[in-house]
Amino acid sequence: MPTKFLESFGSKLAEKWVATLLTPAFVFWLGGAAAGLQRFGWKSASTWFSQQPEPLQIALLIGVLCVIAASAFVVQRFDLPVLRFLEGYWHPWLRPLRRCLIALEAKRSQRISTRWQTLKRIDPSQRNAEQRDELVQLDWQQLHLPLEKQLMPTRLGNILRAAEQRPLEKYGLDTIVCWSRLWLILPDAVKKDLQEARADLNTASRFWLWSLLFFIFWTFLAWWAAPVGIFSAIFAYNWALDAARNYGELIEATFDMHRHLLYQSLRWNLPPDPNEERRVGQQLTEYLWRGWG
Template sequence: MDKFWESLGGKLAERWLSVAAPALMFWLGGLLMWMIGRGGPAALRQPLTDLAKLPVGSQLIGLVVVLLGVAASGWIVTQLVNPVLRFLQGYGPLWRPVRTRLVKRAQTKFDEIGSEFAALAPAVLLTPDSATPQQRAAYVRLTRRQRRLPGPGRFMPTAIGNTLRAAESHPIDKYGLDVVTVWPHLWLLLPDVVRTEVAAARARLNAGVAAGIWGVLFTGFAPWSVWAVPTGLITMIGCYLVWLPGRTEAYADLVQSAIDLYRRALYEQLRWPMPGNPAEERASGRLLSSYLSRGLSGSTPTFVASSSE
């Protein structure tokens, strides 16, 4: 689904403020590092004096050049967000040496959670009145952890990758719907408020990735001040360990919820017969995904009249 959001985000990137504001903070931070390396605010005195001697036209041209440079650096970072996010998910050749070990660790974690859940579920589901608060709390915790793992054969080497892969794969297990295939179609059918919430969650996720990129780039100011290195590394590590997990989970939850609640609109708009039970729905969803992806031949299924006809 990254290509979908990349095409959508390209329009949002045209807004100068959303692109330039983080870049402006980055360059102001770089100016601060330069000042620290040159002895403090007094280092600006001579450059400002030289600037004041220039004609007004030259000053305006210099200001425009600076603003364009700031905006250009912000635009470049926005273009890096999707490739970096894919890397953080675990895609790419750089993961090859450790991918097998990390995927195996995710498989082990999945199996352990499944065993704990299987042992705990009867006490919570079959005899809820006698379940202890600790058992109920453990049940909620295990359910939440299961929601963040995609299942056998689909594991990724990182937690972020598993969370996003789970958002894509759980609808296949529940409804037979391939999210990568049906999401662009479903997106056009979602109410405006839902699309706004999902797009905002994706924008927050992208902003977290961009903040980590800015953190890495900030270490480039090290020749002026050694403080640039810990500042940049703390920003990068904080984004990956603190900021991104929550934003990834929020976005994944909204994607799954949108499919849970509005998949019926997809069936109706395509005049696809509604399944009558979960087993039928999984089979029908797989067929519908194939229809949207490659098309079908033959006389099944028989289209039904939409509610507006």
């Protein structure tokens, strides 16, 4: 193979967009190639490839790169549907499973709340270090749980649902309605932090999809594809949980620090009293959604 082609290929792989977009796809196809070679034999494939003329070898390698790039592009289009699935927005025929999982999440929420109340009743001077750490952990877990009637069937869904609810609870501003308007007037530095956090969440959901595809497509070729796919899917889901917490906290902080920009742009006065602000915030949400306050 010509040296110039190898140098060009190496320089392109070093580019940032290749590293972020194509790496999961490359690993997926590399794993498939390894599983296929294990199933059908490496020697016959390498012998066949070495017997081909050099132009055909280059064409085959370019074709492989095109397949990897195309598959990466296609899978990236599913970032939002996969994320919505992981949140628990499922087809109606999965409602029985959804109700069952929501009931389990409700029990988990109740256990956390009961234990938190038990520890909270202990006099602070009487709590030991372990109890203090547990109280902080339980408080943090409650922060990422929505109201009981708003529970989702998955932990990821509950983390994001809780983040959506907090601006409504504190300021009367519905996140879903107000976010697109607020986004347009945010400072560039805030937008950058939010975009990076959302990109991290999207990457985690994309990695989860690649893991699922790895399990589905390559398990019949090699037994080790099953544990690899399952392990990577679990890793990706936990990655998504951490990314969702970070993203949700940034959304809440954005409303905390920059909601006044929304009022100013719409020429609404921001009430100084928190109770009054919730009422006015509900009116503002109604105005943005339906056109009247």
